[in-house]
Amino acid sequence: MLENALNIIQMIVACGCMITAVYKAVTYRSRTWMLYGMFAGACFLGDLWWMLYSFFYGLDAPDSFIPYISWDAAVLFLLLILFRFDAEATEDTSKKYLSMAEVAFFVLVMCLIYMQYGDYVSNLITAVLMGTLIWNARIRLIRIPKDDAEDRRKRNICKAVLLYSFVEYALWTASCFDYDSPIRYSYYVFDFLLAVSIAMFVPALGKAADR
Amino acid sequence: MNYIENIYVCLAAPLIIAILCTRRARKQVSVFLLCGMTVCLLSSYISTFIAAIAGQDISEASVDIAPAVEEIMKVLPIFFYILIFDPKKEEVSGWIQMIAVGFATFENVCWLTQNGAENVWFILIRGFGTGAMHIVCGALIATGLLYLWDQVWLRTAGTIGLLAVATTFHGIYNILVSQTGAAAFVGYLIPMLTTAFYIISGKTISDKMKS
Numbered sequence: 562m563l564e565n566a567l568n569i570i571q572m573i574v575a576c577g578c579m580i581t582a583v584y585k586a587v588t589y590r591s592r593t594w595m596l597y598g599m600f601a602g603a604c605f606l607g608d609l610w611w612m613l614y615s616f617f618y619g620l621d622a623p624d625s626f627i628p629y630i631s632w633d634a635a636v637l638f639l640l641l642i643l644f645r646f647d648a649e650a651t652e653d654t655s656k657k658y659l660s661m662a663e664v665a666f667f668v669l670v671m672c673l674i675y676m677q678y679g680d681y682v683s684n685l686i687t688a689v690l691m692g693t694l695i696w697n698a699r700i701r702l703i704r705i706p707k708d709d710a711e712d713r714r715k716r717n718i719c720k721a722v723l724l725y726s727f728v729e730y731a732l733w734t735a736s737c738f739d740y741d742s743p744i745r746y747s748y749y750v751f752d753f754l755l756a757v758s759i760a761m762f763v764p765a766l767g768k769a770a771d772r
Numbered sequence: 773m774n775y776i777e778n779i780y781v782c783l784a785a786p787l788i789i790a791i792l793c794t795r796r797a798r799k800q801v802s803v804f805l806l807c808g809m810t811v812c813l814l815s816s817y818i819s820t821f822i823a824a825i826a827g828q829d830i831s832e833a834s835v836d837i838a839p840a841v842e843e844i845m846k847v848l849p850i851f852f853y854i855l856i857f858d859p860k861k862e863e864v865s866g867w868i869q870m871i872a873v874g875f876a877t878f879e880n881v882c883w884l885t886q887n888g889a890e891n892v893w894f895i896l897i898r899g900f901g902t903g904a905m906h907i908v909c910g911a912l913i914a915t916g917l918l919y920l921w922d923q924v925w926l927r928t929a930g931t932i933g934l935l936a937v938a939t940t941f942h943g944i945y946n947i948l949v950s951q952t953g954a955a956a957f958v959g960y961l962i963p964m965l966t967t968a969f970y971i972i973s974g975k976t977i978s979d980k981m982k983s
Contacts, residue, residue, distance in 0.1 A: 599937065627836065627939060638930075
């Protein structure tokens with residue numbers, strides 16, 4: 562019941578963000594806003610598929626790849642947003658590779674844990690996408706200076722991406738625990754925070770994506 | 773028994789004659805309509821084959837396997853056309869729609885031979901619903917493929933993302949129309965409303981995004 566309510570909240574938030582993004586994309590002729598609209602749209606459709614399937618077929622966790630490819634597409638659109646903000650490499654090469662190794666290690670360990678509960682292929686695809694997303698956000702956060710307002714806005718987008726990634730991993734980890742475990746309650750908290758993190762992109766993108 | 777190969781021959785014959793007798797743009801319209809029908813036929817074979825391997829029945833396969841197979845099959849002829857003939861952007865958008873129209877037409881005719889044609893009101897809703905759904909999915913991929921990305925690798929990544937979104941949209945439609953009563957009606961209505969929105973505002977949006 563609570564999960565369905567949270568799912569509906571997430572859908573409403575994603576739908577609202579999608580409408581806002583499309584409006585801003587058309588008003589400012591911004592491809593970044595259009596990409597964010599696609600991100601929110603992919604989240605919305607994935608949630609809707611999941612809810613409809615659960616409702617009509619009476620399953621808590623549908624055994625299908627369709628919502629997962631939608632959510633993976635959402636991550637792909639976030640990645641494309643980050644690629645629009647190029648930054649010059651200012652850090653040492655060793656630091657760059659160390660950062661890459663840290664992210665790769667984290668997503669690989671988490672992927673191996675999730676593989677105990679889900680299928681291998683979709684977990685592997687998600688790990689590759691999330692790893693690339695986290696690393697790109699992290700490296701841009703290091704590279705983009707804090708000098709002017711424009712750069713600070715770009716940094717805010719990277720922070721929003723990292724927040725989204727953190728909440729996603731926390732949510733997935735909490736979902737691995739049994740329903741009667743007290744840790745499982747944190748799943749509902751993170752499910753709500755995911756809706757918040759999707760909405761956080763609207764202020765984070767702000768004027769950085771207006772043109 | 774539903775002899776889809778026989779139906780295909782019957783529908784394809786006039787198109788093949790049209791291809792032989794007409795020139796340029798008219799010929800291309802017939803070619804892409806025929807492509808749409810052909811990929812629909814092939815999609816049904818592939819979906820049935822995968823469902824048999826996965827041990828799924830027809831209703832499970834229609835909400836799980838068929839959307840992904842059909843969406844991938846629909847874009848394959850257009851990918852081939854882009855790679856071989858390097859056409860203008862404006863042309864490609866129209867040809868994607870022609871493939872979708874051919875696909876929806878063949879699917880509707882097969883459905884009619886299986887379910888009868890007594891109820892004209894239901895057929896009217898079903899005809900428009902299926903046609904609209906395939907066109908919405910085609911338009912989604914076309915918009916991303918043609919207007920949102922300049923670099924080839926960004927376009928490829930974005931198109932894969934949009935393909936996933938189109939698959940989920942198709943999956944939601946299939947879940948709803950496989951039900952009875954109001955749910956099926958809502959299922960047919962969603963793509964029709966989306967198409968209406970696309971007709972009213974789509975041109976403005978794509979013109980603004982192009983400039």
